[in-house]
Amino acid sequence: MKVLVVGANGQIGKQFVTFIQDSEKLEARAMIRQIEQGLFFEKLGAETAVVDLEDDVDAIAKAAKGVDAIVFTAGSGPNTGKDKTIMIDLDGAVKTIEAAKAAGVKRFIMISSFDTTRKAIQESPSSFAPYVIAKHYADEWLRDTDLDYTIIHPGLLTNDQGTGKVNAAPTVDRGEVPREDIAKVIVATLENDSTIGKEFQVVAGNDPVDEAVRSL
């Protein structure tokens, strides 16, 4: 199963590609913005595709050609201008969804934000609201497709070492979760088709990742 990783050079993306290049069932095609970012992935034996999320749907569809699944884990990050939030977190996500359709890729895993409901938008501090709004509309766009989607809503991401154990359910109490464990959750999601059409929140917890994902 070949997986296009959009946002491969991000913190979750890099760990995820590392995991799946180690696995027997999955292999990655890393979508990166700059050719210099490719070395990391080539060393892992992963394919790369150089596409900017500000490019058009056709460019992304070309990168998606022949893969079996797409994982969207790109984010504009806190260090870019506020205008990038709408361009990457919303429009970049929607263009990737449209590219999946165009390339005939049915399986789509969205790494969303912990809570992207209308209520969460209204309760967000105004500095954070634009990000929640962007993720809200990207999630809505995906729900409205015929793709085999799963939407993962991680808690507050940390760089702590993963424990391999999480608490995953449609709604869980807010909490932290290591990026490494989210990368493992994505792998388990791809390996369990029972997650198709579902979405879930995930924080650090007591259940082994595979068991947590299988029992969703």
Added chain:
Amino acid sequence: MKVLVVGANGQIGKQFVTFIQDSEKLEARAMIRQIEQGLFFEKLGAETAVVDLEDDVDAIAKAAKGVDAIVFTAGSGPNTGKDKTIMIDLDGAVKTIEAAKAAGVKRFIMISSFDTTRKAIQESPSSFAPYVIAKHYADEWLRDTDLDYTIIHPGLLTNDQGTGKVNAAPTVDRGEVPREDIAKVIVATLENDSTIGKEFQVVAGNDPVDEAVRSL
């Protein structure tokens, strides 16, 4: 016919309220952000409702209660932070659409941007793209409803005195158009139910506004 004007204190909004308070068939309820903005509208004999577009759907729905139509002509403007683009031009518009549904108001006139297609997004300079993206998703959200909508796509807005004459069609050549004429186009749109379910671009031209709108 009572019309809730969202963005009443904007340049188009003020002219539009002035026109319809002069007409016999239409009357305005001006939705404004600050109570001090109300004096202008009270002098015209228009009702006011004080609601911030960053408030929730319920607050907007309350302002929309009992009106026959909603005109969305709010915009974050060029002098606010980039984060306001997604909060007002996209999320403020969508919340107003949801408020129309909640309040049972079927008729909805959206003042959009000249070209909000995916192609226009890709061709926009990156300083302008966030605005086009916001308007694109707001228009898409409206098209996907059962509301009796009309989407007006004005050319480059000027403060020139209106001529009462325009060129309006699904697509026209790019050009300028006085805000005063757009205000007249909104009036004509409300008076012509043949515009329901349609959208059109409008620039300065040779056809009297009412004739141009009736023949769409």
